[in-house]
Amino acid sequence: MGVAGIDVGARTTKAVIMQNGKIVAKRMIITGIDLNESAEQAFNEALKAGGINRSDISTIVATGMGRKSVSFANEEITEVSAAAKGASFLFPTVKTVIEVGAEEARAVRCESTGKVTDFALNEKCAAGAGSFVEAMARALEIKVEEMAQFSLAAEKSVPMNAQCVVFAESEVVSLVHSKIPKTEIARSVHEAMASRITSMTRRVGVEKDVALVGGIAMNPGFVKCLESALDVQIMLPEEPEYIGALGAAISATV
Amino acid sequence: MAQEFWRWEESRWNSPDIDWRKEDVITAGVDVGSVSSQAVIMVDGEIYAYANMRTGSDSPDSARNVMKWALEGTGMTVDDIHYIIGTGYGRVNVPFAHRTITEIACHARGANFMYGPTIKTVLDMGGQDCKAIRVDDKGKVTNFLMNDKCAAGTGRGMEVFAELMGVPIGDVGDISLDIDEEPDPVSSTCVVFAKTEAVGLLRAGWLKNKVLAAYCSAMAHRVYTLLERIGVEKDFGITGGIAKNKGVVKRLEKELGLTALTPKHDTQLAGAIGAALFGKGLVEKSRKAG
Structure with a gap:
């Protein structure tokens, strides 16, 4: 028998299927309007990818902002708990998990069992979430995937005043107009974001090892700025978007 | 071109009843905000002319443009104005201003003029x-x-x-x-x-x-x-x-x-009105001092 974890996020929905303590299949899709349908679709595609029958899944656990909409789930767990469980599974030495999603960010302190001891959350302001970097990439007229490469190519950064995404968009446009290289602006965007994530993380205390999960962990430009702001080396999972779904699947195992 | 729904109406006005050449103290306030810029010209403490437009990407240009528009058709030039005060987010970028005053002080002063001393x-x-x-x-x-x-x-x-x-x-x-x-x-x-x-x-x-x-x-x-x-x-x-x-x-x-309170003037002008009034005070003070 197997178990499944489904993470219905603001931007993407992820499904992970585990058998005998191992990941056997996973799938990520864009979250649609109907959250239950998105969960169903991600789950079915994961089953198909692994060649697994639905009847072979004993327990399904949902997490993410849309977790309450998943009608076929047996249980649900919070994103905080899912992040801690998923990260501890991959990195048993982890004490601090930072998760940056599209519209939320959280810092979680946990024990090696994945048990949460403390956490801090930003769900109020887009400037402290992944959509900040996306919006700035749009203002720079480059692809989000290019942000890292631009940022890493910069020798210095420029001061940015605006914190708010709406104001920062105008500021980035005027920086571009005043001929500041896009590389330097990209670096400043990552620095600003890293500084906000750092203040949130300091609220729970930064204890090694530190792991970063969520899609932004695939952006080495941001990771570099965050490592320098936190003054630690950060552990990065290979597929950071799946950590929430993985954590949900793990909680279905026990 | 697609309709720009955010675009608010720009405006200008000057008084047909005032002959500025006969008046004593002419001052102006230029409020260069992050989104809009206003120039208000006051003669002897009355609003004589104003312009209200969107701030461009360059603050000094925005200041010049809004002033030029306020002066349009009045026969007045910048040199006829005794004192000009810059205010707002871009106040340090008003090239022709004699001095700057913060927008908080100017808005308070302007609101006092617009709404009366009970505010x-x-x-x-x-x-x-x-x-x-x-x-x-x-x-x-x-x-x-x-x-x-x-x-x-x-x-x-x-x-x-x-x-x-x-x-x-x-x-x-x-x-x-x-x-x-x-x-x-x-x-x-x-x-x-x-x-x-x-x-x-x-x-x-x-x-x-x-x-x-x-x-x-x-x-x-x-x-x-x-x-x-x-x-x-x-x-x-x-x-x-x-x-x-x-x-x-x-x-x-x-x-x-x-x-x-019900406004008697365009509410976007408050900062520039306040600035022009501060200018009037300064002109009168320096005249008194001789």
């Missing part, structure tokens, strides 16, 4: 910030609080929303009041998240007027919390562009339990 609390709802100002009967600032970190509760936030909803910004207020029942306010503070929330409401079948009502109500509540922190004493008046949005003003009045 004690001024709410300035600007393009990229929002200020709650307590003033004395001379228009002098006694205390203030400001949000310039977050677009929620600012004109720029409203522009973004008007654009999203495809409703001309000047119509947002009236449309938001055209409802049968007041909906709950949009729950997200952040403009970015409020946009996502609004799209969800539209998908759930809400009509535009109801979504706008929910947003205006959220904005009113946002500025209410700022006012509450500084304490509101009557009389109360609003300056800045959002003062023209009845949807926000009416809901704020309801929450405060009091009515805002």
